[in-house]
Amino acid sequence: MDFLKTTDQDFAAKFSALVNNRRESRVDVSVAVQEIIANVKVRGDEAIREYTSCFDNHSPTSFGLSQKAITYYAQQCSADITTALEFAAERITAFHQKQVPQNFVYTDSVGVNLSLNWVPLSTVGIYVPGGRASYPSSVLMNALPAKIAGVRRIIMTVPTPNGKINPAVLAAAQVAGITEIYCIGGAQAIAALAYGTASIAPVDKIIGPGNAYVTEAKRQVHGTVGIDNIAGPSEILVVADDKNNPEWIAWDLLSQAEHDPCAQSILITDSIDFAQTVIDSIAGILPCLSTRKVADASWKEHGAVIVVDNLDASIPLVNQLAPEHLELCVDDPHQLAQHIRCAGSIFLGRYTPEAIGDYVGGPNHVLPTARSARFSSGLSIYDFMKRITYLECGKQSLQKIGKAAVILAEAEGLPAHARSISTRLQ
Amino acid sequence: MDFLKTTDQDFAAKFSALVNNRRESRVDVSVAVQEIIANVKVRGDEAIREYTSCFDNHSPTSFGLSQKAITYYAQQCSADITTALEFAAERITAFHQKQVPQNFVYTDSVGVNLSLNWVPLSTVGIYVPGGRASYPSSVLMNALPAKIAGVRRIIMTVPTPNGKINPAVLAAAQVAGITEIYCIGGAQAIAALAYGTASIAPVDKIIGPGNAYVTEAKRQVHGTVGIDNIAGPSEILVVADDKNNPEWIAWDLLSQAEHDPCAQSILITDSIDFAQTVIDSIAGILPCLSTRKVADASWKEHGAVIVVDNLDASIPLVNQLAPEHLELCVDDPHQLAQHIRCAGSIFLGRYTPEAIGDYVGGPNHVLPTARSARFSSGLSIYDFMKRITYLECGKQSLQKIGKAAVILAEAEGLPAHARSISTRLQ
Known part of the structure; x- marks a missing residue:
């Protein structure tokens, strides 16, 4: 964990190092992925079957789940989780419905007709990872904006190592209205979505996170199909005065750290005493946290605390860091927020922990990482629409x-x- | 040139080949580009100077043009061209101003405050190619949406082989209000825009077309900065009945073909006689056309004529081809247009040649190629804005x-x- 004070002589250099620190550990899997994609392109389902057997230790007769199977697995999910998913879906839907854009049409002063229409994509594939990062909340966050945009065919692929299916993911798919689900994963799933096979019709765009193979496969099929932004490790930046409960802030920082050893949690505060109390709080919480191994690694390696003279001084620092998530835990968060030009999503006030936005807030939790909030945005219905422009002269x-x-x-x-x-x- | 009839026995296979034909000739320059970028990252201006001297045969004392120099070169542009650029800028501005999106804010039934703001990017770099493809119209099409979006710093790089500057490009820059211009090009310019040098501050997003080196460099810096869609060779699809002047349609098809030997012009018509007349027209025009070498190569290699039973049968074909430019030269173009879901820009009626949209129509001429209109759109002010979402619980x-x-x-x-x-x- 780095401890910086803006009054430090070497602050500029240390802050610049923090800003430019790339946390992603990129493994070069491009050749392996090229081979998988080429194989699926030529041999289709047969290749998918081989990779699934080899990587997932799973040999289904068909990759697709029947409606009966989807319902069966979804029902294995506990009722309180399903109810929570429905509650979340309702709130996410409400927020994304406000995004519906307006077409326009006009005739100009010389009599030329001009217009612009927003049109939904026809078909979208959602990649859902297997294992620990198989999050039902992400199914909702990816599928619902596509649905609201008007995408007619929304399909999902999810690897099922050893044939094991995550009921909560299936429940989320059912809540989101996804009826076409394939139990495949990895670069082979991306290849199937991009090029199609006998049993899987191709899509126009692939979204959703995945491991290094999935990410590289998305890069390679980009152009043949659209892809979403490549997501890096998660980040939170908390700007907090000393009137906050330090333990609340400690939990907020840890909630990001527990995602990934490469995740990053940063606190900016105007009180050195408060900073120290939060640091102590984290040290106190960590030993009892079931995700401590990951959270501890992230906090030690990438965590940072920055003490500023006054909270207004945090504004240029925030804009440079361009964090994925920004909490403004201060008396007047709106005053600060109006100066923030680079952040994925902003959480205002002392009662808006970032995690509420991961699940039930309403705004999307798929957000730009690694400073890409300088030039890109969280997932929205616009990612599932395109614009056609029209011109008509007489x-x-x-x-x-x-x-x-x-x-x-x-x-x-x-x-x-x-x-x-x-x-x-x- | 391919001649297809939907009544041909092998139509499905031939049409599928046409749809899947990739016209891009990709040269693998990734290693060379990697080296250039790494060199610029470490050695900055010194590296830029060496590459510019070596590739452009040009060794300026400074890469940037002074205001005086910009004005001087812009004034070398003939008055009628400058006036035409101003006319175009006015129309492009009017169309893109209609795109300005709405922020929203609401308090939901449980008292949670939610909002979404559109925020312009801070700084954008426009790459303008040198040589033949150095189009002043593209300067307007790239810069004006950025300006309307509210981008504060819009800079331009343009290579000047042998120190030769294109006055029309400078005039367009001046019309668009660009005041920061660097006479550099190639992968080295992209590296400078992405990472900055002592004399060039970095940008948040790089847009504009370029050669294979530029395109590969954009791919490699993507993530560090945003980039626009990678543009492939241009395409036009003309749907025309037999009431058109065949020569008009011939010119429309050739206007795309003259761009690039890899460009593609396709005619869909319900009249085999009309098809033949257009083909004859093209054959008649080509020998007298100063761009005949390129246009002839494109038409011979990639041109196609498809005869359908009736014009409604063109709809699924158009949607599969997802052309960059679509002309609907029929009595009721609106009736057809409402069924088109995949096209970059649509030109309605017999008096709207595609070329009018390249210059003064109003909609953007930077459009999705190679079937990417299935999942992406033409350049717009949205490409220069990002969305921040806000959540506030009490x-x-x-x-x-x-x-x-x-x-x-x-x-x-x-x-x-x-x-x-x-x-x-x-």
Whole structure:
């Protein structure tokens, strides 16, 4: 854990190191993934079957789950979890419905008709990881915006090592209305989604997190299909004054740290005493935490505490760090928030722990990491829509705008461009 | 040129081959580009200077152009071109201003405050190619949406082989209000934009087309900065009945073909006679066209004519081809257009040649190629904005939604998540 004070002589250098520290441990699996994709492209289901048997120790007769099977597994999920998923889905739906964009159409002063329509993608594939990171909440966060956008076919792949299915993931899929589910994973699942096989029709876009193989496979099929942002290890930045309960802040920092040894939790505060109390709190909590191994590694290796003179001084630091999650645990969080231009999602006030947003807040929990909040955004219904623009000139209106276009086409050395217009002006 | 009829026995196979034909000739320059980027990262301006001297045969004392120099070169551009650029800028601005999205804020029934703000990126770099593809119109199409989005710093790099500057590009930059211009290009320019050097501050996102080195460099710096969609060779699909002037349609098809030997022009018509007349027209025009070498290569290699029984039968074909540009040269183009779900930009009626949209229509001419209109869109102000979401619970409202989140956190095996909420519920 780094402890920085803005009054330190070497603060600028230390902060810059913190900003530029890349936490991702990239393993180069590109050749292995290339081979898997090429094999699936040529041999389809047969290749998928071999990889699934080999990597997941699982040999189903069919990869797809029947409606009966989906319902059966979903019902294995405890009622209180299913109810919580339904509650979450309702809130996520409400927030994402507010995002529905407006088409527009107008005729300009010279009589040209112009318009723009938002159109949903036709078909989307959601990759859900197996094992520990197989989160039912992520199924909702990925599927519901696609559904609200109007995507007609939303399918899901999830690896089932040893044939073991996570009932909560199936319950989430059922809550989200996903009816097409394949029990496959890894680069082979990504290849199937991108190119299709005899039993799996291809999709237009693949979303959802995965391991190094899945991520590399998404990179390789990008262009053939769309993909979402590549997610790095999770991050939280908490800006807190000394009026907070230090234990609450300790839990917030640990909630991010427990995700991944590469996760990062940073506290910015204007009180050195408060900083120390939070650090002590974390030390006190860690030994009793069941996820302590991961949380401890993350906090030790990537955690940071920054003491500033006053909380306004945190603003440029936050914008440079461009955190995935930002908590503003202060009296007037709105005053600070209006100056923040780079953050994925902001949690305002002392009663909005980031974890509430992971599940039931409403905004999406799929957010830009590794400073990409400088140029990208959390998942939204826009990720499942595209825009088509329309232009319509008539004989008269083309006369009014055509000449300028002819001049520019000629200037660019494109005579057929020029003639396609001028021939209609005669 | 392929000639297909839907009544052909082997139509499905031939059409599928057309859909899946990848026209991009990818040269693997990844290692060379890696080296250039690494060199610029470490040696900054010195490396840029060496590459510029070596690749562009140009050794300026400074890469940046002064205001005086920008004005000087812009004034070398002829007045009618500058006036046409101003006219185009006005129309492009009007269309993109209609895209300005709405923030939203609401308090839900349990008292939770939720909101979403659209925030412009801080700084964007536009790459403008040198040589033949150095299009002033593209400067406008890239810069104006960024300006309307509210990006404060928009910079441009343009290689100037042998120190030669394209006045029309500088005039376009001036019309678009770009005041920071560097005369560098290639992978070294992309590296400078992504990582910065002593003389060039880094940007948050890089946009604009380039050669294989530029494209690969953008791929490699993606993540450190945002990038736009990778553009492939241009495409046009014209759906036309036999009431069109065949020569007009011939020019439209050639206007795309003259861009690049890998460009693609496709005609779909319900009249075999009309198809033949257009083909003859093209053959007649080509010998006199100054861009005939490129246009002829593209038409011969990638051109296609598809004869359908009736124009409604073109709809599924169009949606599968997902063309960058679609012209609907028919009596009622709106009737057809409402069924098109995959196309970058649609040009309606007999008086809207695609080229009008390249310059002065208003909608953007940076559009998805290679069937990516299935999942992506043309350039817009949204490409220069990001969304921040906000969540604010109070003591009471957290009580109302917290329990469900605790249940889900526990189900996902994340105890610190659960405790960060439950500790605030007591």
